Amino acid sequence: MSFPKDFLWGAASAAYQIEGAVDEDGRGKTVWDVFSHTPGKTFEGHTGDIACDSYHRFEDDLAALLTLGVKHYRFGISWARIYPDGRTLNEHGFAYYDKVVDLLLQNGITPWVTLFHWDTPQALEETGGWQNRETATLLAQFAGVVAEHFRGRVSHYFTLNEPQCFIGLGYEAGWHAPGKALTGEPLLACWHNAMLAHGMMVQAVRKADPSAQIGLASCGLGCIPENENEADIEAARSAMFSFGMHPEFSLFSQNAFLDPALLGHYPEHPFFDSPIITAEDLALIHQPIDFIGLNFYNAYIVRAGESGPEHVSFHRGYPRTAIRWPITPAMMYYCTKFVYERYALPVYITENGLSCNDKRYLDGKVHDLDRIDFLQRYLREYRRAGESGVDIRGYFHWSLTDNFEWSNGYEERFGLFYVDYETLERHPKDSAFWYRSVVESNGENL
Numbered sequence: 001m002s003f004p005k006d007f008l009w010g011a012a013s014a015a016y017q018i019e020g021a022v023d024e025d026g027r028g029k030t031v032w033d034v035f036s037h038t039p040g041k042t043f044e045g046h047t048g049d050i051a052c053d054s055y056h057r058f059e060d061d062l063a064a065l066l067t068l069g070v071k072h073y074r075f076g077i078s079w080a081r082i083y084p085d086g087r088t089l090n091e092h093g094f095a096y097y098d099k100v101v102d103l104l105l106q107n108g109i110t111p112w113v114t115l116f117h118w119d120t121p122q123a124l125e126e127t128g129g130w131q132n133r134e135t136a137t138l139l140a141q142f143a144g145v146v147a148e149h150f151r152g153r154v155s156h157y158f159t160l161n162e163p164q165c166f167i168g169l170g171y172e173a174g175w176h177a178p179g180k181a182l183t184g185e186p187l188l189a190c191w192h193n194a195m196l197a198h199g200m201m202v203q204a205v206r207k208a209d210p211s212a213q214i215g216l217a218s219c220g221l222g223c224i225p226e227n228e229n230e231a232d233i234e235a236a237r238s239a240m241f242s243f244g245m246h247p248e249f250s251l252f253s254q255n256a257f258l259d260p261a262l263l264g265h266y267p268e269h270p271f272f273d274s275p276i277i278t279a280e281d282l283a284l285i286h287q288p289i290d291f292i293g294l295n296f297y298n299a300y301i302v303r304a305g306e307s308g309p310e311h312v313s314f315h316r317g318y319p320r321t322a323i324r325w326p327i328t329p330a331m332m333y334y335c336t337k338f339v340y341e342r343y344a345l346p347v348y349i350t351e352n353g354l355s356c357n358d359k360r361y362l363d364g365k366v367h368d369l370d371r372i373d374f375l376q377r378y379l380r381e382y383r384r385a386g387e388s389g390v391d392i393r394g395y396f397h398w399s400l401t402d403n404f405e406w407s408n409g410y411e412e413r414f415g416l417f418y419v420d421y422e423t424l425e426r427h428p429k430d431s432a433f434w435y436r437s438v439v440e441s442n443g444e445n446l
């Protein structure tokens, strides 16, 4: 029982969730600055103004990475630092990322850059945001400039992080910035523009740096079979690639992103019957990429019912994390396998983790047994996917440190490192030392 020999272990973060320093070196406002400062939108009005202050404390994050012994770090570059209004280049915006990238490289850690993790410049939101196709063009321009700037230093990029969330939660459910609740054609326009952005970003990065490896980071409804029999497994697979299965936001669908990006068409569903989708657009979205990144947290349980796949409710007392998401380790096996069988590209888990009610105990340490237990369960299932033939390449834990958990603010702690938000000190949780032993043994100890 083992992981592939050259399997990569890493940790992940995102610009707005950790950086703070929202007014420094010419950074422009993003939709999340505005949304988090709007009363009632985030838990107790929390904002990313300071966050983990990583903008001034990257050395502390680096020390955390070195404690873990990981050789790979996934982090974001903020669009609004480089293009404050989305259109005008601000060279000063690169200084911080130059330092981050150089320190990572000096310490033997490979940078994996996420080009877009939800922080659209506010100025672009004011000209229609994702409803406007120009937003896609401008994001691709940013992607090209970043790849050009870091050519020779950064060779791994992710285009979009979870359009399912920044469009689904931001423009459909309204729980995330910019907090819109659209349906029909206007919502489809947002989705389609995000897909176009992906395709144009791949082109822009390839043009700037032909040797770069490019992927995406997708999320959405994961489905696992109630019982491990053929009928339930097929029901789970078919539910996982059905559109509109989530009760609150239809866009929480893996294949709404992966089908156009990797197969060149949208899912079969009336939502996508629209003249705005042209064959040229589909060709533009469908660019060759090098790997699929999956952000996996929890799945639905599915069985074969009389008239097709059915959701099975979680039984009373079903295990859940602090944020109340159900603990469904089998998704690391089934859902990576379903994705691999459908799209046939190498798979990375680009995010996986959980929030716990972490605190420093009387002894000053953070005893997060729940995190260790969760990870052990999830990683065993991921290993099982590899053993069954899925081309699994790596695992990035979400997250390196506790951080700004979007509308939940600082109330949810997803880190391997505890952040004391008064002093901004990072403290390794027990899970950090445990994860180090996983990294060192390539998972032999799981």
Ligand code: GBH
Binding pocket: 014, 017, 161, 162, 165, 219, 295, 297, 298, 325, 351, 398, 405, 406, 414
């Ligand atoms: C990721 O989003 C983000 O990329 C990251 O920035 C964030 O901090 C991290 O996860 C933790 O949230 O409707 O009950 O099935 C993942 C967000 C998680 C949103 C699962 C939808 C479904 C819950 N998704 N959630 S449920």
